[in-house]
Amino acid sequence: MILSAIVEKLKRQSKDDFKGRQFEAWLIIQAVSWYLRYPLSYRDLKEMFLERGFEVDHSTINRWVLIYAPLMEKRLPRFRKPHCGSVRINETYVRIKGQWRYLYRAIDKHGNPVDFLLTAKRDLNAAKRFFRKMLKDAPLLSPDKIGTDGAGTFPPAIGDAVGSGLLAPDPVHYVTKHLQQGIESDHFRVKKNMPKVGGFRSFKSARKSIAGFEAMLWLKKGFDFTGQWSVREQNDLLAVLFGIEKVNEA
Incomplete structure (x- = not known):
């Protein structure tokens, strides 16, 4: 129905x-x-x-x-069905008009893509924007575990999402290279078809x-x-x- x-x-x-x-x-x-x-x-x-x-x-x-x-x-x-309560977040590089830009991406623990954000800079404001985009429309059942690559912008971005009510209080934030391999492999899947010479215009x-x-x-x-x-x-x-x-x- x-x-x-x-x-x-x-x-x-x-x-x-x-x-x-x-x-x-x-x-x-x-x-x-x-x-x-x-x-x-x-x-x-x-x-x-x-x-x-x-x-x-x-x-x-x-x-x-x-x-x-x-x-x-x-x-x-x-x-799409709601994602599980665990996500892994990472950034990768995308070439646009000869310059490197940043693509924030998240997958769940089963490898399902969750969301993405293309930004000109890799800073705290960009990380906050990504969390807002990822959480505001479909709140992922409020993920209780968040894995990142250890970038210093992620802890305050997580705190901002908690303060805004987009995340439940006290989510577990962990940094582990082993678990991040999954999202790094997923980056390849989304980038393999991108323009090879010069990047996007x-x-x-x-x-x-x-x-x-x-x-x-x-x-x-x-x-x-x-x-x-x-x-x-x-x-x-x-x-x-x-x-x-x-x-x-x-």
Whole structure:
């Protein structure tokens, strides 16, 4: 009943998603999902679609990703279950316009991605913003254990979250290199498809693309759906998000 209500609401929300587009909705979402799922460039996708009889410019595919990847990130959480009460937080580097920027990320103890924040600086204000973003909308059942890499900004950021009521009092904060290996490996999964030469061209495009990479990780994890979770079933859920019949019809 709840799932049916979510599907109907998504159909209403998505009715204008592809208004005025030259190509069919399923082809657009196919291109976006391939870019987010596999290490392909926009020019690779252009050639792949040309083999199938579709002439799509690589710049058009880029625009599709920047439009529809953030929508995936926005809509997929409706299918996510609450995370467990233990999270691991770490930062990694992302190259934007030739400069290194910072990507804060969190996963739970089962390796499920929780949230992310792209920032220009790696400081206390950035750490506080990440905790607020991670906790304000879906409070993770108030995580009682928080693992970090030992950066000095995290203890005061945790204290700020407790003072704001986003965290329950006295969460356990631990620093352990062994347990952090899981999130460092997860960084690779979200970064492997990022531009290899020069990085992203702008902070805005980086934020939108990373939203899609993160959403694809959520999708691959399967949202605790029982049984085998195949790529075709992932595509079927993407179709639901955008109110279309099928994604892979080529």
